[in-house]
Amino acid sequence: MIRRILASAAILLAGCSDPSAPASPPEGPPSGARELAFSHTQTFKVYERDGYRIVDLKAPVISWGSEAKGQDQTARVVLAPKDMDPPALEGDLAGATLIRTPVERIAVNYATLEAMLTELGAEDRLVAVGGVKSYNDTIRVRARSGELAQVGYGWHAPPLIDPLVGASPDLFLMVLGDLGHAEHYERIRSLGVPVVPVFFESEPHYMGPVDYVGLLGLMTGKEAEASEFIQMVEGNVDALKARAATQPKKRVLSAWFAGSGRWMVTARNLENALLEDANAENLMREPDNPRLDATQRMGTETLLERAREADCWILRDSHSVAFADKSVLSNFRAWREGCVFASDGLYKADADAFDIYETGVIRPDLLLADLTRMLHPGLRDAPFVYIQPDTKTPQP
Structure with a gap:
């Protein structure tokens, strides 16, 4: 069921053995930060400090029908409101990805992310999707018409770079279906596209992916809508x-x-x-x-x-x-x-x-x-x- 729904394991380059990969985030919570409550997820934590949020993501790479490969993958993301000066990416923020919130232009490579944005009422912010297989009629029509760029679904192949960069997203929510796709992560970052990994496929309990709606709520300024949705499902x-x-x-x-x-x-x-x-x-x-x-x-x-x-x-x-x-x-x-x-x-x-x-x-x-x-x-x-x-x- 849900694991077949989540048919491929999401992974991130950070922490792998490739010397070109960014350094792994420091272990433990960032200093002087207050952790925000997320009841179900075991793949990310969110902290608040000085008016901005810090998201730490960590998850094993699990092959479908098999076992995890290598060490847990990690990433640190800073969500800084547009109306404040962003923090310097140094110290415990060194190597982190900076996202200015609320994001207005979003690219995804997985239909589940489309559903999350739809529940938040933010699907109109999509500028790129995986392809034309969306169950959502409006999103599918926009993709078929060319209004939305098509970057390829994460379970098949790494993202298509040209349409992704051409869409000029403020945020690319990235799921990868194979460890071999990981080398593309740093290339996308180097081209100026802010990338955030999503590890909902690695959640060990079925309520874990629901908390990702809350994470997207923080990114899109839809916190109230996300909280209402999570409480309804609970x-x-x-x-x-x-x-x-x-x-x-x-x-x-x-x-x-x-x-x-x-x-x-x-x-x-x-x-x-x-x-x-x-x-x-x-x-x-x-x-x-x-x-x-x-x-x-x-x-x-x-x-x-x-x-x-x-x-x-x-x-x-x-x-x-x-x-x-x-x-x-x-x-x-x-x-x-x-x-x-x-x-x-x-x-x-x-x-x-x-x-x-x-x-x-x-x-x-x-x-x-x-x-x-x-x-x-x-x-x-x-x-x-x-x-x-x-x-x-x-x-x-």
Whole structure:
């Protein structure tokens, strides 16, 4: 689910072994600064000092379906209001990226960032996006018309430099899908584009990405809107967890077929937390580990050994290879009893866009609501949104 939504690991050049990389920020909080409260994130901290904010970002580089590569990556960013003289980038600010706030011209290379800005009412500040696969009709039309530059999606390739520089952004929110893209970070900075990494893909809990809406709120002058959004999601999640807890616990399997006898299985971390908070026992549960992906590759034999008695099965998503072997499916109780689901709701085929990969990342309450309805028929008092009954897998 969310880890598949967050399909690639965001990384930053700072702290890697490349000698051209900027020095890592000092360890520990900046001196004389007050930390601002962010309840969920484990990949950034925000401090306030002398009228400006300091953002420290730190996260492991996690390969999809695998493990973290190398050391945690770090960056320090200074958010200085435009109506004040910026602090000197020296001492504990040496090597930091300076962003003047509120930012007015924003470039992104990931559709989730478009969704964050949309929730803040700041999507009109976009000057560059990854491409034309946005679920948001207005943003997609602007990209197709050429009004928005296209810099390439972070999960495919490093940013396209010419359209990015040509868009003249005040801020480039950058997600990279591969360590090999990191060398482009310093080049972009050297060309005068202020770059800030976003590590929401490395958050170990599903509420972590929601706090990134708060971070963007600080950058755009939309703090009140961000706070209201975060509180709404928090309240919905708390209510859904309490509601699910009134129901009998169900056994669940979340695994989609990747081909060649291998499945991508929800095993730990943020995806598993969603299942457990819906009052489910994940039969493929592995210990949480922030340096391992939430999803793990497993063979059909392992599923047969451990998950035959699952009450419900999330069997398919947009990445799935078709699986139609009834001789295998018939071994699973969930398939025989018709509790098989797919996480492929809110899809616009003409745009090849799934909202689960955009808004779904910052609306875990909608995902949790779908899971509670899937697992507990007595709670099916509203339509499914992202996770819905599977209509493509063969029926018993």
